[in-house]
Amino acid sequence: MRKQRSVPYSRRGFLQAVGGAGIVLTAGCLTEGGAGNSTANRSTPISILAAGSLNNALLNGLEPVVDASVQIETHGSAHVARMIDEGLRDPDIVVVADTALFDGPLTPSWYSIFTSNAIVIAYNEETEEGQRLAADPDEWYTVLASDEIALGRSDPKLDPLGYRALFMLELASRYYDTEDLVSKLLQRDQIYPESSLISRFETGSVDAVIAYRNMAVERGYAFIDLPNQIDLSSPEHVDEWYSTVSYSLPNGKKVQGECVSYGSTIRTMSDAALDVFNVLTTGAYLKQHGFILRDTFPAHKGDTPQHVEKEVNGGHSDSKNPTAMFQV
Incomplete structure (x- = not known):
């Protein structure tokens, strides 16, 4: 199968803001949008x-x-x-x-x-290991397997991004015809609440994170676009690819891979x-x-x-x- 090239992307300085898995309460303001009294x-x-x-x-x-x-x-x-x-x-x-x-x-x-x-690999351009990802985006899974690199992800028990990270790695194992990337790359100490994950990434404590594309774009992070067969963004790949993976939530509900x-x-x-x-x-x-x-x-x-x-x-x-x- 012809492989799609992974492309690093960077938009530094677009918008710096900490996203929250935690509570954020705000009082709205009256502007031009909407209707009603x-x-x-x-x-x-x-x-x-x-x-x-x-x-x-x-x-x-x-x-x-x-x-x-x-x-x-x-x-x-x-x-x-x-x-x-x-x-x-x-x-x-x-x-x-x-x-x-x-x-x-x-x-x-x-x-x-x-x-x-879409699921992407965001990396910190300021760390040595992040720079390794930037230098070799097509081999991101090999770079992430290094003992020196610190990878972050969210909790699959609490967050769809967490179990979609598992989906992506399962699909990547098949796409790149390599060993099981879930067992090879993932460890328990990589899991953080989303707000903590972002802060660790921005301070350099984490070299790379498995993230949504919007999280990288709106914060100006450098990131690697993944092939459509594994990034969970393309409707045409649901049947042959995404639907072949699943995850069971703590309540017993089985979540099937999809867009x-x-x-x-x-x-x-x-x-x-x-x-x-x-x-x-x-x-x-x-x-x-x-x-x-x-x-x-x-x-x-x-x-x-x-x-x-x-x-x-x-x-x-x-x-x-x-x-x-x-x-x-």
């Missing part, structure tokens, strides 16, 4: 519980352009789902980085798939929540923060209320054929 919208904040990889985009992309006060809290998506399922949080809007979590532990009657992402899919639903419906949801699922801020947009987004699944489909511009409803949502 501004006084009413600002008096009752819309609470959003979301995937940690969206933290920076929501704070700096969504919040400034909605006509409502918003409270944003971010964690790993599996943790988000568990908090709601156990009654620890009751947000107006929930956003997860893997729509499989909407098939348990969360079971909303409808949701919208609105963006995608990275971010989904959101409104749990407490109101005019203000619908306005925020509209911008959240259709806003240009997503592309600006490194997320992947397709013509089919947002794609509605389930018994989507008619006023949601009408309000959310460009929505595509396909409850009978979920895979159609990912067709380019």
Whole structure:
């Protein structure tokens, strides 16, 4: 099989901000975006519980352009789902980085798939080992196998990025026809909460991280783009590649490999929540923060209320054929 070349990418100085797997609460501001009564919208904040990889985009992309006060809290998506399922949080809007979590532990009657992402290898240009990755991006898996390099990743029990890192390495073992990269490269002491992972990476304690592309783009990290067969971004590779890997969450739920899919639903419906949801699922801020947009987004699944489909511009409803949502 012809191998696709891995390409190092660097955008230093674009936007420096620490993304959060931890709690971030913000009070929104009134600007030009959204619709509805501004006084009413600002008096009752819309609470959003979301995937940690969206933290920076929501704070700096969504919040400034909605006509409502918003409270944003971010964690790993599996943790988000568990908090709601156990009654620890009751947000107006929930956003997860893997729509499989909407098939348990969360079971909303409808949701919208609105963006995608890709797995990349981000590396620290200031460390000697990071520079080794920059010098030989096609052999990134060989460089990462070195005892000297410090690799970081998030927890697969709490975060889809964590189990997608496992998926990527399983697929890479097959793609590069090499030994099992999961057992060769991964150790328990590489796992950090997303916020701690980012800080360790930025201070040079970690030479490289398995990350989402948007995390690297919006923070200006150098990174290696991976072949489409293993980066979980391409709908055409779901059947032959992504679907061949899986991971079992602590609650016993088995998550199957597929395209990275971010989904959101409104749990407490109101005019203000619908306005925020509209911008959240259709806003240009997503592309600006490194997320992947397709013509089919947002794609509605389930018994989507008619006023949601009408309000959310460009929505595509396909409850009978979920895979159609990912067709380019």
